[in-house]
Amino acid sequence: MSRYAHLTGWGMAVPDRVLTNHEIEQMVDTNDEWIIARTGIRERRIADKSDTTASLAAKAALRALQGTDVKAREIDLIIVATSSPEHIFPSTASLVQDRIGATEAGAFDLSAACTGFIFALNMAAQAIRSGSLNRALVIGSETLSRMVNWEDRGTAILFGDGAGAFLLEGRDWPGGVMSCVMRSDGSGGDLLSVPAGGSFMPTSLETLQKKLHLIQMDGREVFRFATRVMASATREVVELAGMSLEDVDLVIPHQANKRIIEAAARGLKLPLDRFALNIDRYGNTSTASIPIAFCEAFEQGRTRAGDRLVLVGFGAGLTWGALTLQLTEPERVVTPVERRRWWVFAVLARLRSVLRRVGRRLESWIFRARAKPE
Numbered sequence: 001m002s003r004y005a006h007l008t009g010w011g012m013a014v015p016d017r018v019l020t021n022h023e024i025e026q027m028v029d030t031n032d033e034w035i036i037a038r039t040g041i042r043e044r045r046i047a048d049k050s051d052t053t054a055s056l057a058a059k060a061a062l063r064a065l066q067g068t069d070v071k072a073r074e075i076d077l078i079i080v081a082t083s084s085p086e087h088i089f090p091s092t093a094s095l096v097q098d099r100i101g102a103t104e105a106g107a108f109d110l111s112a113a114c115t116g117f118i119f120a121l122n123m124a125a126q127a128i129r130s131g132s133l134n135r136a137l138v139i140g141s142e143t144l145s146r147m148v149n150w151e152d153r154g155t156a157i158l159f160g161d162g163a164g165a166f167l168l169e170g171r172d173w174p175g176g177v178m179s180c181v182m183r184s185d186g187s188g189g190d191l192l193s194v195p196a197g198g199s200f201m202p203t204s205l206e207t208l209q210k211k212l213h214l215i216q217m218d219g220r221e222v223f224r225f226a227t228r229v230m231a232s233a234t235r236e237v238v239e240l241a242g243m244s245l246e247d248v249d250l251v252i253p254h255q256a257n258k259r260i261i262e263a264a265a266r267g268l269k270l271p272l273d274r275f276a277l278n279i280d281r282y283g284n285t286s287t288a289s290i291p292i293a294f295c296e297a298f299e300q301g302r303t304r305a306g307d308r309l310v311l312v313g314f315g316a317g318l319t320w321g322a323l324t325l326q327l328t329e330p331e332r333v334v335t336p337v338e339r340r341r342w343w344v345f346a347v348l349a350r351l352r353s354v355l356r357r358v359g360r361r362l363e364s365w366i367f368r369a370r371a372k373p374e
């Protein structure tokens with residue numbers, strides 16, 4: 001029997017702090033009109049000390065579960081796509097697993113920059129379709145504001161923080177993820193990178209002084225690459241799904257620059273209102289931008305059960321990809337009160353985590369006491 005990976009839950013989380021273009025005018029030589037005209041961005045969200053990539057991811061994940069009957073302990077797999085992980089290791093996904101109490105889940109991070117959410121969604125969907133697991137949480141989460149050089153006007157205006165999560169579940173009837181295109185071209189790796197802090201250039205006083213631990217980008221070249229691949233990947237993935245462009249109800253593009261999305265719409269000869277657009281309020285949230293745009297589009301009634309969507313993105317690597325997804329009827333209507341209950345589960349998961357840590361200490365203490373020679 002064929003298995004299908006349906007999208008059954010989704011959620012988003014963004015920090016409260018809004019950083020406007022006018023505030024960025026105080027930091028670098030730029031202005032509100034230029035930023036809006038060249039990118040479409042008016043403001044973005046910036047994490048304060050209390051929020052990290054893992055905390056935003058956990059909030060989005062709990063909100064995604066809140067819309068369903070699924071308990072965290074029933075999740076089989078968590079993938080966090082991120083370009084701003086909590087640490088090099090442990091993975092951000094492992095921290096999320098602990099924070100939400102997904103006691104039975106395997107968890108790992110996926111690094112493919114802004115395309116990461118599409119790649120992760122496809123990996124999880126393939127695992128579900130193969131029958132090897134049944135429920136997966138796919139999360140895109142970022143605190144890129146911590147990797148931005150706030151003295152560089154070419155990048156400081158672009159990025160924002162946030163997270164979005166999708167719950168995929170196996171079903172025996174058609175729907176959910178239909179096709180996917182995944183591509184990369186490492187010859188363009190230098191166009192958008194964080195050069196230091198890895199094996200090639202470990203962090204040193206010199207790398208810190210030269211700000212090589214922060215995002216470096218050739219904006220013009222990335223722009224040229226993006227306008228080329230957005231339309232071609234969309235065409236390819238639609239064809240793979242046996243559809244035509246006219247069958248696509250909504251395109252959820254990576255929100256990097258409004259002009260890139262407009263160019264893709266022109267290239268595909270689709271009206272701009274067939275694209276979800278919220279870059280004006282969040283900027284580029286990298287892996288989180290597609291799930292956040294989807295959550296808002298659904299909330300605004302721009303998409304509903306039965307719709308066929310294209311998710312399309314690009315990013316550092318260089319990487320790019322697209323995925324088609326059919327939304328299916330929710331199996332259960334969730335009340336607004338239930339939706340707000342997510343924090344109760346967060347508190348319970350935290351309590352469980354603390355008890356496990358205490359338990360591990362006690363175990364270790366008893367083991368050592370017993371192992372002591374008489």
Ligand code: COA
Pocket residue numbers: 029030031034035038039114153154157192217219220222223226256257284314315316
């Ligand atoms: N404010 C004011 N002027 C700026 C500026 C800013 N923030 N950034 C650049 N400029 C200036 C440049 O110095 C240049 O001036 P010059 O002509 O005197 O040299 C002029 O504006 C045009 O620069 P250019 O780099 O050609 O601008 P652009 O229209 O390409 O816009 C980006 C710059 C970064 C907004 C655009 O290239 C872009 O969005 N690229 C893609 C980036 C991206 O998507 N990255 C993430 C991938 S996931």
